[in-house]
Amino acid sequence: MLDRRALALAVLCFSFSAVAGEPPTVAEAEAFLKNAEQRLLQLSVEAGRADWVKLNFITEDTELLAAKADERAINAGVELAKQAVRFDKLTLPEGLARKMKLLKNGLTLATPSDPKESEQLTRITSAMEGMYGKGKDCRPGQDGKEKCRDLGDLSKILATSRSYDELLDAWTGWHAISRPMRKDFVTYVALANKGARELGFADTGAMWRSKYDMPPDAFSEELDRLWEQVKPLYLSLHAYVRAKLREKYGDRVPASGPIPAHLLGNMWAQEWGNIYPLVAPAGADPGYDLTQILKSRKTNDQQMVKYGEAFFTSLGFAPLPETFWKRSLFLKPRDREVVCHASAWDVDAVNDLRIKMCIDVTAEDFSTIHHELGHNFYQRAYNEQPYLFRESANDGFHEAVGDTIALSVTPEYLVKLGLLEKAPDTSKDIGLLLDKALEKIAFLPFGLVIDQWRWKVFSGQIPPEKYNEAWWELRKRYQGIAPPVARNEQDFDPGAKFHVAGNVPYMRYFLADILQFQFHRALAGIAGCKGPLNRCSIYGNKEAGSRLNAMLSMGSSRPWPEALAALTGQRQMDATAIRDYFAPLQKWLDEQNKGKPVGW
């Protein structure tokens, strides 16, 4: 899985003779790290294979086997992190010091030293992920027989239905799958925190925040700064969309309050692109729909992935290995349970690249394919780094690469591919920008909110009896949305989101949403684009490709500001790029919103 190393930081099973009382030497530190990296690699590959099988074939057995392999790897990582403390007082050459640091803060889950607790924790995390993957809404159909709908079925309804009640039914159906997770989640929080504390962190949230080459408080301030930069754009979009939804659904959408969460085209109201037809600007519609184009050409899953690969090779990246095509999962199997949530893998940490997703022929999945391939091409770009540096500069970078490429899927690019006859002229830019904003601007507060909730859960500020209430408070505060029906503390709505059930940190996606526009702006400059950013495609530009590769191939060998500077010349994450991109839309939205309430 993408978070291979975080999952599988492993133990050091070699003997180095620490003479009691003698301070360690640089040579010892070097030997310690060398052996550590070998061992880590081996255990993470073993865990990766077990996880791959489990997620492609969910059964009690594969769950247990994967939990065991994960436990071995994580326990090892914890032990190693503890051992690394021995070298704290030693002045090390830069590269070694960085490796020590990554060893100490690289874990996403820290198992407690008590073997029973460690086993319980990895079993629970494996089971919660399985519960999510198998989640179904089952009830008796008209013929009295039980009828079940999985996330794919329910998401399709959320995306396409315009019936308030049908949407509500699908939304509540999915949000019931996580109720049984609640008890396990409480135990998971307690045990994961115990493990994090043994490593010297205040709690698991603090451990997650330690990975950003910044003091934790500075990181939180950085998030506030970025959010303040983009908030006006979100408020404008929210107000415009709310007014349009009121036109469609009447008073069930309040004039000045939060929007009911099931009306935005997505199960979590995180990306709103599916309701574009409801909010399309009169006279500025781009006049094409990529989903329709792909469907009418009978494009299949394999071809969709080929389009993605071809973009990367046009930039000078080598094609994906043969094994990628043999081992990846592209389609939802009919006869077994799998986790359909898309992911990218580098199973041997070198070249065994794969993706796992249940592809539908839609524009949304076309984007997701680029997203996943971005992970794969990043993984391969840093595969010559020492093992501990085979990671992204920070996790937001990993999430941003494929999305950056997808920003180059412009009408002009589609014309080049022969998918579109003629690109719409600039008078249609508002339609194009609005469509993109429903994906990228709508996502910003969602990207923030998940870990605002989880960090508070880990720190104890949100106690178990307030899990759901606090969830909706934050969803309202940041996103301006509300649950469509009353909720209570039997519900566990956060668990209906993959990353919460699957222990995947989420702030990375907020960062990626900002970073991808920064990357795109820089690449557009390198490629010599002159027009507006939303019409620039770097397709086929080798110079842009080589600059991108220069950043990717650094892996995590240097602090992320240096990687950022290698591509953009900037050392700070900067939301002016996303604001620049959408500036004409902001102006237009503010005109549409004149005299209407903004905010909630």
Ligand code: X8Z
């Ligand atoms: O989880 C993902 C990717 C895999 S890393 C499909 N994303 C987030 C989500 O679906 O919630 C991509 C965008 C946000």
Ligand code: ZN
């Ligand atoms: Zn991703």
